[in-house]
Amino acid sequence: MPSIPLIAPNPPRFSDLAAELAEIEARGIFSNGGPAVRAFEAEAVARLFGGQGDCLAVANATLGLILAIRHAAGRRLRPGALALVPAFTFAATAQAAAWAGLTPLIHDVDPHTWASDPLIEEQLLARHGDRIAAIVPYAAFGRSLDLERYAWLARRHGVAVVIDAAASLGSCDERGLNFGAGAPFAVVYSMHATKTFATAEGGLVYSGDKDLIAALRQMGNFGFGSARAAEVPGMNAKLSEVGGVLAMAKLGQLDVVCDHRATLAQAYRAALPRLGAGFAEQAPMAKGRQALQFWSMLLPPALAAHRADLIAALAAKGIGSGHYFAPHLGMQPWFQANALIEPVPVSDNLAARVLSLPITDGMTVADVETVVDHLVDALALLAPDGAVAAPAVLACSVHETVLIGGGPAGTAMLTAASKQNRLAALTEGLAVVEQGAALGRGELGGYAIRSDSTAETFLSAVQDNVHPELAALVDHPAGIAMAQHIGALGAPLVDAGDLLAVTGDRLRDVARAHGASILTGHTALHARRESDGRWRTTVRDGAGQTRELLSRNIVLATGGYQCQQAVQAAKLAGGALGDLAGDRLVLSDSFLRLGGLDALCKRLTDVRSPRIAIVGGSTSALASAVLLLKADPALALGAGAITLLHRRPLRPFYPSREAALAEGFTDFSDADICPVSGFVYRLAGFRLEARELVLRMLAVGGRVPEPRLALFQLDQHGDAEARAVLDAADVVIGATGYRPRALPLLDAQGAQIVLASDAPEPGELVDRHCRLRDAAGQVVPGAYGIGLAAGFVPWGALGGEPSFRGNANGLWLWQNNVGQMIVDAVLPAEPGAIRQAVA
Template sequence: MEFPLIAPNPPRLSALTAGLHRIEASGVFSNNGPEVQAFEAEITDRLFGGTGASLAVSNATLGLMVAIRQAAGLYPKPGTLALMPALTFAATAQAAIWAGLTPLICDVDAETWAADPRQEEALLARHAGRIGVIVPYATFGTAIDLDRYAWLAKHYQVGVVVDAAASLGTLDDDGRGFGTGAPFAIVYSMHATKTFSVAEGGLIHSVDHGLIHQLRSMINFGFEAGRSATLPGINAKLPEVIALMARAKLADIDAVCDHRAAIDAAYRDALPAFAVQRRHGRRQATQFMPVLLPEGLAPHRAAIAAALTEDGVGVGQYFSPHIGQQPLFQAIAEVEPTPVADAIGARMLSLPITDAMTPADVPVIAERLVRAIERVADSAMLRVGAARMIATREMMGTVVIGGGPAGTAMLTSASKQNKLVPLVEAGLAIVERRPRMGAGELGHYAIRSDTTAETFLSAVRNNPHPELAALEHHPAGQLMQRYVAELGAPLTDTAPLLSVTADRLADIVAAHGGEVLTGHDAIGARRTADGGWMTTVRDAAGATRTLVSRNVVVATGGYQTDEQVAAKRVAGVPLGTLAGKRLMRSDALLRLGGVEQVRERLHGHASPRVAIIGASTSAIAAAVLLLKSQPGFAFGAGAVTILHRQPLKPFYPTIAAAHADGFHDFDENDICPVSGFVLRLAGLRLESRELVVRMLSLGGRTPDPRVALHRIAGDGDAAARRIVAGADLVVGALGYRPRAMPLFDVDGAPLALAHHEGRPMVDRHCRILDAADRPVPGAYGIGLSAGFVPWGRMGGEASFRGQANGLWLWQNDVGQMIVDQLLGLGQPDAMPADVRAAA
C-alpha cells in the first residue's frame, strides 16, 4: 500500500453545484462578496466563539505581508527588524522582506520547536527601537502562548503577527480555536496541502475589530473609502468560489482534525524511540507527523528517506534547511546563532498523515521505517537498535515517572555503579511529559543554582559509560566548567548539560531494550492483583496506553500555586488576606520574566517596598535576584524585608571556619557526624549564603542597607502584619507541594497517601508512604518535595527537620538506594558514600 506524505483533500466542487449556481446568479465573484462574508461570519462563530473578527485573504503569504506591514507601523524606517524563529517556512521571512523589513532570525526551543523565549527577549532588549514586529511561528500547528506575546508587545512597544499557517482547526488549552482573544493578527493558511484544505487562501483573525477593518482596506489596494488609496495596499481578496469551498471545509474541520489527531497519537505510541514536538493545546491541526531521528541516525537521513520512498512511504524534511540556512536570508537577514534549530533540522523526518489514512496504517509505516533503518545503518548497534524502535507491551521491571533532574539523576547513579544496563535489561520505561529529558524546568529560572558546578560535572566525569564520560569535554560540559569555584551556575546554563546527559542516558536505555516515552503524561497507576502496577500514560494528542511493571518510581517534582501561598498563615492571618493583589509567589518571581513582572507591579512607586516571606533558599534567592537586577530598582534603606520564622543560618565546612567568621549560633546537634560540616543540610549555601552572612555581619561584612530582617514572633506579631501591609509587593516563598501521580488500589479506589495530609511523601528508603505511614509496596519517590531526610552514612545534622533536595544525593546515595531495591539488592541501613567529597 502506498502512503503519500500529503494528499490534498479540498471540498469537491462537483458536490457544491448549488453554491456555484448561487455565485453565478449573484454576479459577484470577488470584492468581499456574500460567500466571503458568510464564511468570515461562520468561522468567527464556530472556531473563535463569536468573538473578534475574521478576514479572508487570497493566500496566507499575502496575509502576512499586510499584517506585518500594519504591525510595524505602516511606514517602517529602513532597517527595521522583524524578529522570527529559524524553524519556519520561507514565506514568513519573504513576507517581512516584501513589507519592507529585515528578518532577524533567532533560535528555537528544543521542546516546542517554536521561538526560544529567552533569546527573543534578549534580542528585544539588545535591539530596542529597531525591532518593529515579532513574527512567531505556531510550529506545525501547535498552540503557542499568546498571552506572553501580548505582554511582549506592551512591554517592548512592538507589533506582533503570529504565523499560524498550519493552525486552522487547532484548539487551545481551553478548547477554543487557537487565536481566540488575540489582540494582534493571527494569520492562517487554507492551502490545499493544509489540514484546512481548500485550494489557495488564507485567514486573518483578531479580537480587535479595528485592526481587521484596517487590514480589509489594505488587501483592497489601500482603499478606506471610495477608490482613493489612503493606506499601503495590495490586492489580496479571496474569490467567491474559494470562499464557497472554505465554508464546506469548515463544516468538516472538527472531524478532520480529530481523525488526524488519532493518527498522530498512533505514531507517538508506535515510535517511542523518536523525539517528537512538545505540543500545547487540546488539539492540533496535524498536517504530517514530524519526528526526530536518534542522533546516531541523523547522518543516514537521506538514505532512510530514499529507502522509505522506495517502500511506498512519502517523507519530507520540514524545515530543513531552515530559513537561517537558506542563501537569500543569509545574504540579507540578520541571523543569530541557531544551534538548536540546526540540530532539529538535521534530524527532522516528516511522516504521512492524510485524511485517507487510519491509525491502523501507522504500525505498517513504522515497520517500513525500521526496515529502512536496518538497510542503511552502518553499524551493528544501529541495526540492533532499529528493531527496538517499535513499542512493545511486555511486562517490565520498573516504570519511572518523570525524566527531569531527579529522575535522570537516579539513572546517573545507576550508571556510576555499572547498574544501569542491568536495570534496563530487567525492563525499564521512562515517562516524561516534555519532549526531552534532563533539565525539567531548571532552564526557565533566572537565578543561580544552590549546587556547585562541580556537582553537575560529577555526573559524567570518569563515568564507566564512555559516552557519558565524554560529556565533560562537550560544549555543555565546557560551559559548566566556567562556573567551577564560583557561587553556583546560572540555572539557564545548567540545562544544556542536564539535557545532553539525559540524551545519552536515553540512548543507553533504548539500546538495551528499554523505552523512553517523551511527550507523555502519566495519568495514574493502579495496583494489580499480583502486586505489580498498571500505569496509564497519555500522549499530547490524547491517546493512552498501559505499562505493566513490578515497580513505579515517581520523580515528578514539586509545584507552587497562588492558592497554596495565599493560604499560608503569617502572624496568625492567611497571607492572601494580608497581601491581597500585592501577593506574588516566589516561583513566579524566580523564573525568567519574573523580574519584568515585578517591574510592572512596582511601576509608579518611586520608592518601592518589598516583603519576602520565608527562610528557605527560594526566599533568599528572591531577595538576591531583586537586589542585583539590572536596571536596578530604586530601593531605599530597608526597602526589602525578609520575614522568617526560623533563624537564617549559613553552612560552614568546619566548626573552626564558623568560629573564625564569628558564627556561634549552633551546637553539637547542628554538626554532621560524618562530614563535620556545620548545618550541612539546613544551612544556606552559595549566593543565598553570601547575602545571609552579610546581613548577620559575619566575618566583618557590612549588611546591605537595602535589606532588613524580621523574625516572626508567632501569631500575635503585629509588627510583621504592619510590614506586609506597608509593602508594595509581597513575595511568598513558602515551599512546594509534590506533583505526585495518583495511585489506586486493585479495585480502582484512590490510595490515601501521607503527602495528602502534609507529611513527607517517602520514608528513609524512598518508599512512598500511605496515610498510615506504611510503605506502599513497589512504589518509590525521589526529587523536589518528596520529603526525604538523609540518614546513616549519608550524614546530616540531628537537628535537621526539613527535607533534602540535593542533586548530589540524587545522583549518588539516594539514587543508588532506590536502584538497589529495584534490582532486589535489599535496603541497607547504611549507604556507602564519601560524604565529604560529595558535598
Template sequence: MDLPLIRPNPPKLSQLVTGLQAIEASGTFSNNGPVARRFEAAITEHLFGGQGACLAVANATLGLMIALRYATLGQDETRKLALMPAFTFAATAQAAEWAGLTPLLADCDPDDWALCPKAEERLLADYGRRIAAIVPYATFGNAIDLDRYAWLARRHDVAIVIDAAASLGSLDSEGRGFGTGAPFPVVYSMHATKTFSTSEGGLIHCADTAMIEKLRSMANFGFEGSRSATLPGINAKLAEVSALIAEAKLGDIKTIAQHREALANRYRERLAAFSLQRPSGHGQAMQFMAVLLPGALAAHRPAIIEKLAAVGIGAGTYFSPHLGEQPWFRESCVIDPLPVTDDIARRMLVLPVTDDMTSNDVDRVADSLIAICATLPRASIAAAPLRDRVLGTVVIGGGPGGTALLCAAGKAGKLDALASAGFAMIDRGAAIGAGRLGAYEITSDSSAETFLTADSALPAGLAIADEPTGQAIAEHKGALGVPLPKVGAYLDRLGEILDQRLRSLGGTVLNGHEVVSSQRTADGLWRTRARRIADGGSIELLSRSIVVATGGHQPAIRLAEEKVAGMSLVERCGNRLIQSDTLLATGGIEAVRERLPEGRAIRIAIVGGSTSAVTAAVRLLKASLPLDPGGIALLHLRPLRPFYPSADAAHADGYTDFGADDICPVSGFVYRLGGFRLEARELVIHTLGIGGRVGDPRLQTHQLTGDDDATAVDLLERADLVVAAFGYQPHALPLIDERGRAIRLRCEGPVRGPMVDDLCRIADSDGIAVPGAYGIGLAAGFVPHGRLGGEASFQGQANGLWLWQNDVGRLILDQILAAADGKMDTQRAVA
C-alpha cells in the first residue's frame, strides 16, 4: 500500500551512533539518566517556552496513571469517579481504573469532538463530590480550553489531568505549544504512530515544577531522595535510548507539524462537503485526517475502507467502538447517555497524513473517496444549498440584536434591498424576536415611548402599537421603564411581523438551527455552517457578509480571573457567590432566598457599577428581605453617574458633578452613555442625595480603592450572599480563516476588548477588522462616536435597543448593502 494510514517515522538509530556510544560509555541506561534529563530541559524550552517543567516517562498510559494517582491523593475515599469523554482511546479509562478510579463516561461536543462542556456541567451538578477528577482528551491533537479547566478545578475542587496523547507539536490559541502554562499535568504520547514519533514513550508537562518532581518520584517506585518509598509508585522511567530518539525528534517536530497541517488544510478544502472537526488553536499535530461520513453512508464504511485499500490508500476508524461500546468498560464504567458520541463513532473515517505525503497525494485520496461515495446507494455528500447564488448577508441570531438590523432596514426603507441582495437569518428558537429578554423579572432601562418607535419599521397597516402587546407597553408611558416580560411579548410580535415581511420579499429565516461556525473562503466569502437542532441535519450558507448577533453572557471564568480587593470572588466567597444574571432572571429572588440564613437580618454585597449591578440592588430592595440599615452593600469601581437631558436640568436638580467631556455634543445630554436611567437612575440619585433626596437606609455604597481595600474585604467577608455584576461578554461565534485556523477575536484575547470596532466590524486580537464580519447586540462593545454622539469621557460598552434599531443597525446596513452592490471593497468600510 503506497499511502498507508500510518507510516511511523521515528529518527533512525543508525544515524544516532555517536549518541548510542555515549550512552554505552556512561554505563547509565535508565533511572533519569543524563540524556532523559537533557531531553526534558530541551523540550521544555523549545515547545513550552521555558515555562514549568517536563517529565519523560516510558509511555503515556503510565504517565496518565501516575498523574491521576498523584492528583487525587488525600481526597475523600468516597470520591472515586473520573469524568472523561467516551470518545477517546482505551488507555484513558484504563489509566483511571489502575489509579483506583471509576470512569464516568460523558458525551462529546458535536463540533470539536472533545468533552462536551454542557455534559460536564450537568454531571458535576448531578454527582457533585463523588467526582474526584476530570480527564479531558484533546481530541486528535486539537487544542482545548485549559483556562476553563483551571476554573473548574477551583470551582468544584476536582483534580484535572489532560490526556493530550496526540498533541506534541500542536499549538494553542497563543501560538505556544499546547499545554504551556497548565497548572495541572498534561500527558503526551511519543509512540511510533504519533506525529512526535519515537519508539515508545510519553511526556508530562506542568507549570508546577514541584508537581513534576513528585511525579518523577512516583515514576521511580515512589522514592523521594532515598530508596525508601514515601509516595505510591511504579516504574515509569524513560530509558536513555528512547530519550535519545526523542531528543532527535524534537529537532524536526515543528517542521513536521507544519507540513502535516498544510496537508490537513488541503483536505479541508477538498472535503468541505463532509463534516470535519472544528479546529482550535494555531496548529494541530495531525496524526491522520478525520472526517465524518454522511449518515446515509455510515453503513457502507467497511466497503469504503476496502475500496480505498484496493487503490493503495489506507483508511480506518478511530474510537469506533467508543469506550461505552467496549465490553470491559460497559461493565466497569458509569455511562451517561452518549447520543453525539454514538453518531460520531458510527460515521468516523480517518485518512492518511504522513511525513512524506504531498498535496497531490491528498488530492488523490480526496478524489478517490468522493468517487467511491458517489457509487454507493443514497450517497449524498454535499449540503443542500439554500440558494443557487451567494447571499449578501447571513445574520446569526434572531434576538433583539438581530431583529434590530431588520428594524433599521425597515425604518430606512431598505428591507427590500436587504432581501433582494440575498439574506438569511439563523436562530435557535422557534421564532425570532425577544430571545431571552422576556425571561427577566425586572423593568427596562428604556422608556415605553422608545420601544414603540419600532412601529416605524413596519409598513402601514402592519403597525402593532394598537395590538395587545403594544397597548401593554403603552400602559407604561411616563413610568420608570417597562416590565421585561411585556417587552419580550412585544418584541416577539415585532419579530413575527418582520419575519413575514422578510420572507415575502425573498429573504429567509431558519428557525431551530444552531450555527456551528463561519469560515472565510479563499475568494473572500463566508461559509456559515448550521445544524438543525431537531435532528442534527446540517446546512451551509455562502455569503459576502455575516452579522453576529448572538447576545451576551456572564462567563463564570471572570469570577476566578478578576480580583476584588486583592482576591478573586471565587477564592474569597466560594459558594456564597452568584451572578447578577441569575438574580435578575425569573425565579431569581427565590434562588436567593434558598441560599440565605433564616431567623436573622441578612447581609448582601453586590460587586459592580453597571446597570445590572444597580438593577440587582433595586430588585433586592423590593423583595421584602430581612435587612438592617446598610444590609445591601454596592461595591463599585467608578463613580455612579445619573443621566440628565441637559446641563441646565442637572443644575436645576442640584447636580454639578460633570464637566464638558461628560456632555454629548450632539444631544446635549449629560452622561448620555454612562449615566443610569429610569428606575436605576432613581435609586442612584436618591443614594447620592442629589437635590436633598434621601436614600434607602438599607443600601450603602462603597467605591473600591485597590488591593488593600479593608472596607471591601470586610463587606465581602461578612456578606451572606455576594452578587457578581461584572457586566456581559459576547457569545462570540467561532470564526475560522481560509486556512482552517481559528480567528482569535479581540473579545477573547488575553487582554479582552470590545468585539467590534467603531464601524461595528468584528476585530481580531490585533484590533484589525475581520473582513465582512460585523457584530451587533448585547456585549458587542460598540461605542457611538462622531455624528452618533456620546460623551467623550465614556468608558465601557453602549447597549440599547433604540441604538441598535437605529444608528448602529443603519451603520451595519449601509456597509453590507454596499458590499453586496460591489461598491465597497469588503476588506474596508466607510463611515
C-alpha cells in the first residue's frame, strides 16, 4: 500500500460504536427507517441545513439520484425525454438519469469551475424545449453551484432540477450552512467510504421542500402507502440501521475533517508555483469551505501526454495519484451508444490534463510538501532543462483529398462513400478540416423548424450500412427519436442535428481507423495551387498555430449563408428591399433559428394586430410562414395578416402524374415531370410541411386556404401594390436565398482565383460534375464543391424535370448522387461500385 495513498477510507470505527450497535441488536430493527436512521436524518437537518427542510438517508447516492430524477421528471417522462448531464462527472450521474427513464444529453462544462457551462445549458433548453425533463448538474469535486440560478431555470422552463452533490457533504457557505441548504429541489450527497463524509456505503437526499422528501421516502420504500400497497413507482433504497449509526458518528467528525482537508488544499495551492508555468487548479470558491476528496490540478498542455509517467514516478515513491474524471462521460462506450453527446472541447481538455493528488484525513502539511517535492523531481526527470517540449507539429502533411467542412454536406460525402463500401478507400488518404468541435451537425440543429426531408431519408444514411458502427445508430437514442417522425411531415431539425452529430462521430471513428486525419477545431484559411497541380491548404487551430495540407484534390463543403447585403439589395416594387423595409427587415435565416420567433414576438409586443410580409418563394419563405402560423402561444394574426410576396408560381411536389390528377392538380406539363422518377415538380416542388401549406393556399383537392396567409405573386401586381403591402407590414422577412461560403483559392503565382459565386454577376459555384468554376465559367482543376447554395443541378441519370431552373439542395442528394459523383472523381472507379439512385 502506498505510504501516501490517493484515497484512504476513514469511516467511523466499528469498535468505537459497540454501544450503538448493541442497541440495534436489542431493538431488533435493522432497516425500514428505524430509529438510528431517523435520528441521523433529523440531526443532519439541524446541523448541516439550519433546521430547514428534510433529509432522506438512502442505501447509496446513486439510488438517491434515481429516485429524485424519476420523481422530478414527472409529466415530462416519456420515450426520448432527456436529462442534461455534464460530461465532466462520475458515471453515476448519467447512469442514474438512464435508470430513471431519461436519455442523458451530455454537454460541456465551464473551464474555470469545471461544472456545467450555464450558457450551454440555456442553449440546450432552447433547442430541445420540453423534451428536456430534468437538469442534473454536478457540483464538481464539492464546489458549490448557484442554486438560485437553477431555481430560476426550473421556473422559466418548467423543467426539473436534481443536483448531484456527491462530494459536497461538508461544503458550506460563509454562514456555515451546507451546500444545498434551502434548495427547492433534491440535492443528493454520497456517504461512500471514499468520500470526505465516509461511512461504509450510503447517501443522503436533502431538500428545503419537506413534501418532496416525503414523496421520495415513499418511493424509496417500494412506493408503499399507508395500506402497504404500491401507490407510486418505487424501489428499495433504504439505508440500514448500521449505516445510520455510522453516519451519525461521522456527522460529529465532519467539521474537523473538512477543516483539516482545507488546510491541506491550501498547502497544495501555495506550492503550485513551484511546479512551473502552465499548471492550474479548479477555481476556488469565493466564500465558504469546499469539502475535498482529493486535490485536482491541470497539467500544462505540453505535459498532458506524460501524465502516466508522472503517476508512475509518484507511485514509485509511495504516493498515490489519479485522473478524475478521465475518461469523461462522452468518452465512455456505454454512453456513446446510449446517450446524446454534444461537442465537449473543455471536458476533453480537462480529461487530458487533470491530475488528482491525495488529501486524506491522516495526511499532514509536511506530507503535502513531500508529494510536491516528488512531483517536482518527476518533472525534472521529464525535462531536465525545466521545459517539456510540445509534441512536434507536422509542418506539412500529404493527402489524396482534403475535405474542408465536416457539417451535413461534408459528412454526406463520407456517407455516400460508405453506401458504396468505399469509405475505407476514401479515408485512407483523406484529411477533414472542420471549424467546429465535432463532425456532422454543423448549424442544422440550431433551427426551430422541421426538415423538408423525411425521417426515412435521415435514417437511410445508417440503416443497413456496411459499417456496423453506422448501422447500429438506428438503435441509438438519436436514431430512435428520428424514427418517431417516420410518416410525419418532416422531422424537427433539432432531432435531425442530433442524428447527424452522432453519425459524424461514427464516421470520424471509421475514418481515423483507416488513416484519415480529422482536424476538428481548425479553420481553413486558403488553398494555393502548386505548380505541379496539387493544392496546399493552410489551416489554423484554436491556439493560433498553422499547418499545411498538400493534396491532389480539395472538396469545399463550407455551407451557405444568407448575405444581408444581398437581401437588402433585392429588387422589387421599384426599389431595393433594404430601402423599402428599413429597420423592419429581418433575415429569414435569423428568424428560422432557435429563438428567432421569440425575438419577433417580442418585437411585436405592442402591436395589436401585426402584419408581416415575407419576401421570397423559397423553402425558407414557406418555412417562415409555417413557423408563424404554428406559433405557440399563437400570434394575434387576423385574416391576411401574413403576405407572401413571390415571383414564380408555387408548385407542390407529387410522386406521379396520376397522384396529381387524382387531387385535381393539373398545373403542369410533360416538361415538369422527371423522366427518371416520374415525379411531378421533383426539384421545383415544395415538400412536406411547405407542400401542405401550398396545397391549402391553392385550394387543391377541396382544401380550404389558410385565412391568415395571402399570396402575392409579384408579376401579377404592380409596383405600387407591392409597395403598399411592404409599407403596411410591421415586420418584413427577407427570404431571398443563400450564397455559398467559398474558401479563398490562389493560383501558383499567389493571385486570387475569383470563383463564379463571387463574380460581379454571381453564378453557380459548381458545374454539373460538382467541379468548382471560376468567374469565367472555367473548371478549377482538382477542386470540388458540395452543399447548400453550391448550385448543383441534377441531370441525366440523376433525373429532374426539364423545366427546372435554379439549384437543388437536399441531404438525400448529397448522401447519394452528388456525394457519389465526388467520390468517383477523387477515387479510381471500381467496376460495379457506382449505383445511381432516384430521390
